[in-house]
Structures are given as structure tokens and as C-alpha cells.
Amino acid sequence: MDISLADIAGLLGGRVLGDAQVRIRQIATLDKAQAQHISFLTNSKYRAQLAGTQAGAVILGCADAEATTLPRIISDNPYAYFARVSALLNPLPEVTPGIHASASIGSGALIDETASIAANVVIGENACIGAHSVIGAGCVIGANTVVGKNALLYPGVVIYHDCVIGDKLIAHAGVVIGSDGFGFANEAGQWIKIPQIGRVVIGNDVEIGANTTIDRGALDDTVISDGVKLDNQIQVAHNVKIGAHTAIAGCTGIAGSTSIGSYCRIGGSAGILGHLHIADNVEISSFTLIGKSIRKSGSYSGVFPFSSNEEWRRNAVHLRHLDDLAKRIKELELQVNALSNTE
Amino acid sequence: MDISLADIAGLLGGRVLGDAQVRIRQIATLDKAQAQHISFLTNSKYRAQLAGTQAGAVILGCADAEATTLPRIISDNPYAYFARVSALLNPLPEVTPGIHASASIGSGALIDETASIAANVVIGENACIGAHSVIGAGCVIGANTVVGKNALLYPGVVIYHDCVIGDKLIAHAGVVIGSDGFGFANEAGQWIKIPQIGRVVIGNDVEIGANTTIDRGALDDTVISDGVKLDNQIQVAHNVKIGAHTAIAGCTGIAGSTSIGSYCRIGGSAGILGHLHIADNVEISSFTLIGKSIRKSGSYSGVFPFSSNEEWRRNAVHLRHLDDLAKRIKELELQVNALSNTE
């Protein structure tokens, strides 16, 4: 693939400055780029690299339009533009439609003829796979589950029975969708399993990272809305609802029946307890446990700051006596007040 | 399936009040239930919904026996009763005994003729699969491993060689049992692998959530006792022992050689360091790290409370100076004491 700046701008918009006929094969960072590469400046931290870059062209924001004489494309949102150029230069590999001879297809399953079903895939009875969907090697799709159009399931994804998946799902290797929620009733110390008869319902344009797990609902459904992006190794418990265009970083756990708003950004290794409501546009820091509902958009944190072991040990010991310290301050205030009045 | 209240009570006990001939097809929450549903009140938070429910019948505790005129079953433990009714109304799908043509069975393996071995399963030499066990698509069972009766392994479970699994195991997709523990000896900065020659031994009635991992012992065994319930994405390191009927929520990690008592409840994303002993009936909050043995039953927590970013930043900065603050309080006390004595 080899495309001119003019053709890129023709397809993706943006304003070309300098030689619009320069031809581009690939995208690269400012310090690695060579003549056949287009690069980009989206973080002012890297501005110094612009002067020395060997890139054939660059993508810049409006404010940086004259920061170089290299051939360049100016965009209101250079990071989004970079994403689109990269997608243009790096199309997904072509897949051949059809069903591999080693796949097992249950009776009544409907597989669109443009879909691609790889080796060792197992598809349950009455499941549906939509047009142009790619089901990677060894994936298992349960009975009655519907996968929409243009899905891309990498190898080893398991979707249990009766789930409903929208269009353009990307699910990475090891993703599990529709496993039983963790529901048990206690009777004299022993646990009685509560059948998990809800579903997982996933909207369009969702991406799910490797080894992330999404449990089916206990009675109602677990719901992942349009445009949600989940990183690797996230755990979504039963009956959770995640609002549209929310992004969650790796290793985060969300407990049962919690609903998260739209346009939220949740950091890695965070946690949200069960039965809570998180408003739209909430940002949660990595490593923060949310233990109460958040009604107001904004940024929230709760992280213990690290230090050297010795410093940490010296300080942390007082955490078990904070209440005592607070009382001693109160007492001192009373005493000092009394002393001041005496004078 | 369609069953009368009288027949439910005949099978499961409980006292029927109102029309015992009302017929039920499914279970649902108070706000979603319709005439063909039985619902339940197990959390006083939802009592207000009882008045408006469209349910055909409800399950209630003794104290609520007269809180509605709907047909109802009264139980000492309405939540456990709900679990049993749901199991009655939602039996597992029937599976056909036999071995799928695409499965690979090692020499000497003993597979009970009532067991069901799905597509692409691989069973190692001399492994045993007990009566009525269901081994889902693509599962791999190592050589010499014994799986008891009535096991239900969802697709993609891997059990390594030489493990011993009791009856009625439920293992969800992506579970790994018997992987090597993380054992290395350091020699001049480099790591020498310590062979992990113990096993994983699992009792009866254990459920293991999706993508949970349980390492085999280094020399002795890793042991999961009867009735233990593990949620998704839990990591159980080598030589851990988990006592009977303990339940652990998702994303929790338990380090090597720790033993956990019976009837414990451990929250999500918790951690327990290695070589510790946790007593019976201990409750550990989500997001809490247990760094010392717990000898006494009770509830334990260690979570940093979250707040808005600004508030968190303003407060957290003092954590690096707590020892200094404590010393200043001590100094103030001495000074104030001196001043008081002067007067």
C-alpha cells in the first residue's frame, strides 16, 4: 500500500500543507519514522522530536500547522486523524468466507454465507452468525446465541447460550461472555446455587480485551451498550449495565447489579462494589475502589501513595491510630483554648 | 414446564397460603413478574414493590406471611427457597451421553458411558471421567487426572495431569486447574525453575468461575475443600488450602502456601499474602490486602476511601508525613502540659 497525502485527505478530510504528492506506506512515531512514513504530533511532550524527524509527512493540530515545513495534514483532532490514517494503511487481513471442515455446527444454526468460521469452532443449535463475521479458531458459541454483522472473534472466545451480540464486536482471545454469575443462597453455612437465567446483551461497536469475562444475568440481563471498550482481564458480574461509549482499563472488577453511566473512563485495577449507580461522564482512577454510588460527573480517586518501604512502614503504622490522633488534636485544642482564656 | 404452588411445596416444603392451584412457569423479580411467574421478597429494601407486583405468586419469609394476599409460599429461608424453585423451573439442558467424533481420548482413559464428551475435547492417558459428567467443547484433561461424577465443565477448561476432582464440580469457561506454581530459586540473579510436582485436589460441590486459575502444589498439594465457591478470575497459588464452604468473589489473589478456613467470605479484588493462616468464619472486604494471619473469626477491612480527585490529592499528601504529624502532636502535648503546670 502506498498512498499520497492528497489521497489521504481526499478520503479522510483535513488540510494538506506542503507537497501533497508525497507517498506514504506506513505510520510511525516521530523518532522512528522514515521517508515512507507519516508521523503525528498529538502530545506537546514530543514537540522537540518534530525538528529532527525523518518522517515523509506529519499529522498536526491547527496550532502546530506551521511548526514544520514537512508535508503535513492539519486536523482539528490529530489523534483521531492518526487513528483513521493507521486504519487506512493497515486494513485487517482478508478472510475467506466459509466454514472450516473441522468446525461443528449445531442443527438449526444460521451462518451467513459471507461469514468465516475457522478450524475447531463449535456453534450451538439455533445460533446465528451475521454477515462478514469472523469466528476465530476454537471459538465456542452457545445455543440460540445471536452474533451480529462484522464481528471479529479472535481464537478461543467462548460465548454461552442465549446471548445477543450486536454488530462489529471485537472480542480478543480468551474472552468469556455469558458465564454464570456468582449467585448462591446460604442455608446453614452451605451454598445453594441460584440458576443464572438472564442473558448478556451487547450493543454495536463494542471491543472486549483478552481474557475479560462477562457474566450472564441472574434473572434479568447483563447489558453492555454501544461503543463500550473493555480492556483485558476485566470482570463484569451479573446484571451489570455499562452505558454507551464508556471505556474501562485492564484488571478492573465490577460487582453485581451495578450500573455505570455513559462516557465514563475507568482506570486499571479499579473496583466498583455491587448495586451502585455511577453517573455519566465519571472518571475513576486506577486502583480505586468505589464503595458508594456516584451521582455527579467528575474525577474520583482513592489510592494509597507509595513510598520506600521504610517510609511507608513508619507512616502506615499511624493509620491504625488515626482516630486516636484526631481525638488528641481535639483535646489539645480544648486545652490551648482554656490556657488562652486564662491569660 | 408449568407447576402448581401445591406441587412446589410438595417437592420443596414450605407453607402455601392463598390459592395453591395457581400455576407457575418461571421465576422473576417483583417488578418484572407477570401472572405466570413466582417472585420473592428476600430484601426488605424491595418491600414497597410487593404491593404493585403482577406476579402470580410470591415466596416470603415468616415475618411477611401476611404482607400480601397473593398466593404465596412461606419459608424460613426465602432466599434459599427461591434458589430451589429456580432450579426446579430451570433444569440444565439435557446432554446426550457419548464421545464426540472429534474428541481425542488417550490410551487407558476411562470414560463412564453416561458421560458426555463434546467436540474437540482432549483427554490424556489413564484419565478418568465419572458418571454423568459433561466435558464441554475444547476442554483438555491431563494424563491420570480423575474427574468425579456429575461434573459440568464448560468449554475451554484445562485441567493438567494428575489432579483429583470430586463430584459435581462446575467449572466455567477458561478455568485452568493444575498449572505450575510460581516457584523459582534465585542463583546469581537468574531464576531456576522448581518443578511443581504436587497436585490440585478438589472436593465435592465446588464451583469455579470463568478464567480462574488454580496452581498445582510445589511438593505437596493445593487443596480446595467441599462446597467452596470461587468466582471469576481468581488466582489460587501453589499449596493453598481453602476450607469447606468458603466463598471468594472475583479477581481475588491468594499467594502460595496460605491456608484459609471454612465458611469464610472473601470480597472481590482482595489479596492474601503467602504462608498465612486465616481462621474459620472470617469475612474479608473487597480490595483488602491481608498481610498477617487472622486467628479470630470476624470481619476485616483495609480500603482507602475514595473521594473527588482534588479532595483525595489534598488529603493523600499527608500520608507521607503521618509519622511527622504524630510526632508534632506528641510535642504539642508535652508543651501544653508544661504550660498548664506553669500556671
Add this chain to the structure above:
Amino acid sequence: MDISLADIAGLLGGRVLGDAQVRIRQIATLDKAQAQHISFLTNSKYRAQLAGTQAGAVILGCADAEATTLPRIISDNPYAYFARVSALLNPLPEVTPGIHASASIGSGALIDETASIAANVVIGENACIGAHSVIGAGCVIGANTVVGKNALLYPGVVIYHDCVIGDKLIAHAGVVIGSDGFGFANEAGQWIKIPQIGRVVIGNDVEIGANTTIDRGALDDTVISDGVKLDNQIQVAHNVKIGAHTAIAGCTGIAGSTSIGSYCRIGGSAGILGHLHIADNVEISSFTLIGKSIRKSGSYSGVFPFSSNEEWRRNAVHLRHLDDLAKRIKELELQVNALSNTE
């Protein structure tokens, strides 16, 4: 297998004291060992067990050479010696070279004739598998990926396309290597996927625990150096670099573009934010979030100490008012100072 102390020392070095002809079949802990076992003392905590052990022989450090009259091998590093003896007594099971009939091998793939490819393995076009490598059941190796010599992939490992893996990789079940990093550009609230066109490059002698995930780079590569040991359920984000011989315990997450030095030891359920640099020889405690670069070798912690629920609640409430407490101390100091001067 049955070998004399003299023969062990002939192969592995060390000094034999007592009967060098005693024959050993297996290794065991001091309290479990019988006459056919060799045991070891590597932790002074277990010294009392030495007197009562039934072991046929023991491995001891130089300082303990005369602590028993049992046949014994004396080593400078008895723990490393134990690891080597165990490896000697517990060789990996023999595997038969060749490609299982159910494996799917892409065109142009080069599989060394001494490699073993198990049932249901799928190998992509132009991939290479080196000599004596063992690819377990159901593994999927992407197009153009190179796996070196003597690799041991347990069942269900997925390596995406274009990755480069050195010699002697051990990857446990459910490992995912080369999945897309979590990279999106935001445009008016919606996420545009950034193609992840880098690779994962892994050195020699690396071990990766069950269900650990390593994402491919966005533009450049994710790099795991020689001798790195990763436990289970670790998440390594795109463009992370991990230096040689660093060991990381289970459930830890490392965010994008962070580089970790050599010889580091990172505890379980730790976290490291993105775009940071961690020096060589850094030790990070379990459950600690590293939010800033660490330029100096040493040990670092940031854990909230647990206590009983009541005690925790009583103390934790003040964390939201630490800044206020600090100000009140400052104020008291001013007042006390004023009072002292008055006198």
C-alpha cells in the same frame, strides 16, 4: 528413577557428607520425607524439623553442614540445589515428535521435525516452530509468528500473528500473547480504534503463567527480555518493556509504554501506571500502585493496613479530613508558641 547421592553430586556439584551411596527417588519437605526421599533446609524456620525428619538424605547450606548426621549434600545455595535435584528427579514427560492428525497447519508454516504439535492446534501461514518445541492441545499460533527451540506451550495458548518468541518459552494454559493493546482516539465522545501494528518480542528462558495476557505494541513492540518470569493472570499492556530476569507475581497489571528494569521483583496484585520508568533491582510490594517513575533501586510499598471492620471504619473516616487535621496541628503550634512566648 533412583540415584545415589554420589551420582547427584557428580552431576550437580556440592559436597557429600555421610553415606554417599544412599539412593534417592524423589524430593520432599522435611516433615513428609521418607527414606527414599531427599529433603532440604533452606529456611531457618524449619530447622527444628531437621531433627525429626525421616528423609534418606538432605540438602544443606554450609552453615548447617554439621546440623545432622544424615547423609547430606552441602551447597552454597541449597535452594537452587534443591531446584536442580528436583528437576533431575522429575524430568518432563517424553513427547512424541510429529503433528497430530487434527492439527491445522497454514501454508508456508515451518515446523521442525522434532517439534510436537498436539490435537486441534492451529498454526497460521508462514509461522515457524523450532526444534523440540511442544505445542499443547488447542493452541493457536498466528501467521508469521516465530516460536524458538524447546518451547513448551500448555493447552489453549493463543499467540497472535507476527510475534517473535525466543527459546525455551514456557507458557501455561490460557496465555494470550499479541492481542491488541487498548488504544483508541476520542472524537466527540466516541472511540476510534487505533490499529495495533507492533509485535510482542519475547527473549529466551521466559515463563508465563496461566491466563496472563501480553498485548502487542501500538506502533513499536512490546518486549519481554531474557529470563523474565511472569506468574498467572498478569496483564502487560502495549509497548511495555520488561528487563531481563525480572519476576512478577500474579494478578499484577502494567499499563502501556512503561519500562521496567532488570532483576526487579514485583509482588502480586500490584499495578504500575503507564509511561513510567522503573530502575533495575526495584522491589515492589504486593497490592502497591506505582504512580511515578522509580529512578533508584530499592523496595517500595503503598498498602493500606487491614484491621477489624470497626477499627478500620473508625480510623478511615479521618482520611477524608487529613488536610484539616494537619492544618489544626499547624494552628495549635502557632498558638502554643504564642502562649509560650507570653510567659
